[in-house]
């Protein structure tokens with residue numbers, strides 16, 4: 220059975236809820252591995268058939284922990300995962316575009332194939348206290364994450380990517 224790997228980072232819980240929603244939906248379709256970015260590395264990428272990368276936008280960039288994952292794994296798997304499908308989710312306060320661009324650029328380097336546009340969910344956190352507090356992702360947004368997980372899982376299971 221094909222395997223979907225979901226790699227995520229989350230400081231205040233928003234991306235974690237998104238990644239768990241996608242994983243729950245994908246589990247009905249294919250083998251699904253959900254790993255925090257600190258735990259994930261090149262061997263996990265090689266062992267999977269498709270990927271979802273999920274993280275917050277921090278300071279108009281991908282979060283450092285996600286960047287560290289890509290930095291550690293990049294050359295380990297370069298040339299070994301060409302053509303595999305991926306999607307990405309960004310949890311942002313109000314923007315998220317730059318983090319999505321950076322992940323897309325890394326994925327292009329790996330010659331991965333994007334199955335859809337980045338899914339950016341905004342938590343509308345603007346003030347210091349809103350940014351630092353635990354996030355609750357709205358049901359409608361979680362449904363979009365589930366849709367993405369189901370799409371990736373079903374696509375891998377059917378071999379359509």
Ligand SMILES: Cc1cc2nc3c(=O)[nH]c(=O)nc-3n(C[C@H](O)[C@H](O)[C@H](O)COP(=O)(O)O)c2cc1C
Nearest residue numbers: 229230231232233234275277278279311312313314
């Ligand atoms: C240091 C820091 C920088 C941030 N920079 C941005 C930013 O550039 N753009 C944005 O849309 N949100 C920004 N945010 C808001 C987070 O993306 C937002 O709180 C998100 O929901 C966090 O995801 P998490 O709950 O998974 O940690 C920033 C948050 C922190 C802590």
